[in-house]
Amino acid sequence: MPEWIDLLEAQVCEPFRAMLRAIDAHTAARTREIRIRAGKPLALYADKEAFLCTEGLCPINRAYIPTQADLSRLLDAMCRHSVYAYEEDIRRGYLTLRGGFRAGLSGHALSEDGALKRLHPISAVNLRIARETRGAAVPLLPHLLSSGGVRSMLLLSPPGLGKTTMLRDAVRLVSEAGYNVALADERGEIAALYDGVPQLDIGPRTDVLDGCPKEAAMSILLRTMSPRVLATDDRHIRRG
Numbered sequence: 001m002p003e004w005i006d007l008l009e010a011q012v013c014e015p016f017r018a019m020l021r022a023i024d025a026h027t028a029a030r031t032r033e034i035r036i037r038a039g040k041p042l043a044l045y046a047d048k049e050a051f052l053c054t055e056g057l058c059p060i061n062r063a064y065i066p067t068q069a070d071l072s073r074l075l076d077a078m079c080r081h082s083v084y085a086y087e088e089d090i091r092r093g094y095l096t097l098r099g100g101f102r103a104g105l106s107g108h109a110l111s112e113d114g115a116l117k118r119l120h121p122i123s124a125v126n127l128r129i130a131r132e133t134r135g136a137a138v139p140l141l142p143h144l145l146s147s148g149g150v151r152s153m154l155l156l157s158p159p160g161l162g163k164t165t166m167l168r169d170a171v172r173l174v175s176e177a178g179y180n181v182a183l184a185d186e187r188g189e190i191a192a193l194y195d196g197v198p199q200l201d202i203g204p205r206t207d208v209l210d211g212c213p214k215e216a217a218m219s220i221l222l223r224t225m226s227p228r229v230l231a232t233d234d235r236h237i238r239r240g
Contacts, residue, residue: 002028004129007099013077015054019064022056034127038068071122078103089211090119092187100130100192100199130192132200136162137169150174150229164189164233168200171231175203182227184217185210190233 030046041063051063079086104126110118191198
């Protein structure tokens with residue numbers, strides 16, 4: 001059984017633990033995300049959409065239907081029974097879990113003066129399974145590294161085609177090549193810091209600042225860490 005099952009099982013609650021244990025090895029090896037919605041069939045996405053119950057994969061009409069109480073208990077478990085300590089992360093709509101998993105959150109937004117103050121209650125959780133693809137950025141190296149150092153590079157593609165995976169591996173390779181790298185990881189998707197420790201391999205010479213708006217993060221990193229290379233993941237490009 002893939003290691004991610006054990007890692008994730010330790011950070012969720014019943015009945016979701018039982019359903020994780022019931023996933024067959026073939027499906028587990030290909031699982032990309034698990035979507036848990038209050039009042040809706042529990043869905044798993046591997047090669048295609050499937051549905052889960054406590055016995056494993058099943059037809060949609062037999063799938064487990066999470067309740068709002070299930071979602072509340074799940075959130076409490078993912079927050080290590082200290083939801084208050086994670087309020088800022090919850091407000092931003094995601095949690096980073098041990099092992100590099102990300103839990104996307106949605107629900108009722110409470111706003112004040114146009115600013116989002118709180119997300120409560122949570123009505124859906126999207127568990128994204130963390131996987132690294134070591135070597136993905138090797139074809140970039142001839143274009144990225146030169147005798148004079150590291151060239152600037154911009155990675156562009158439609159969503160879901162692996163930009164972040166490619167960037168993470170490029171950061172690792174540049175770091176392993178001997179360069180001090182500073183990584184502005186606003187949404188925690190590249191290094192996946194958990195208790196201050198990167199859960200994904202970003203190389204031995206990479207310093208990370210996460211949870212900070214990338215413009216401010218890059219300025220701070222330049223002043224404090226004196227990097228040779230600065231990297232960030234920007235999903236929002238304005239069109240003029």
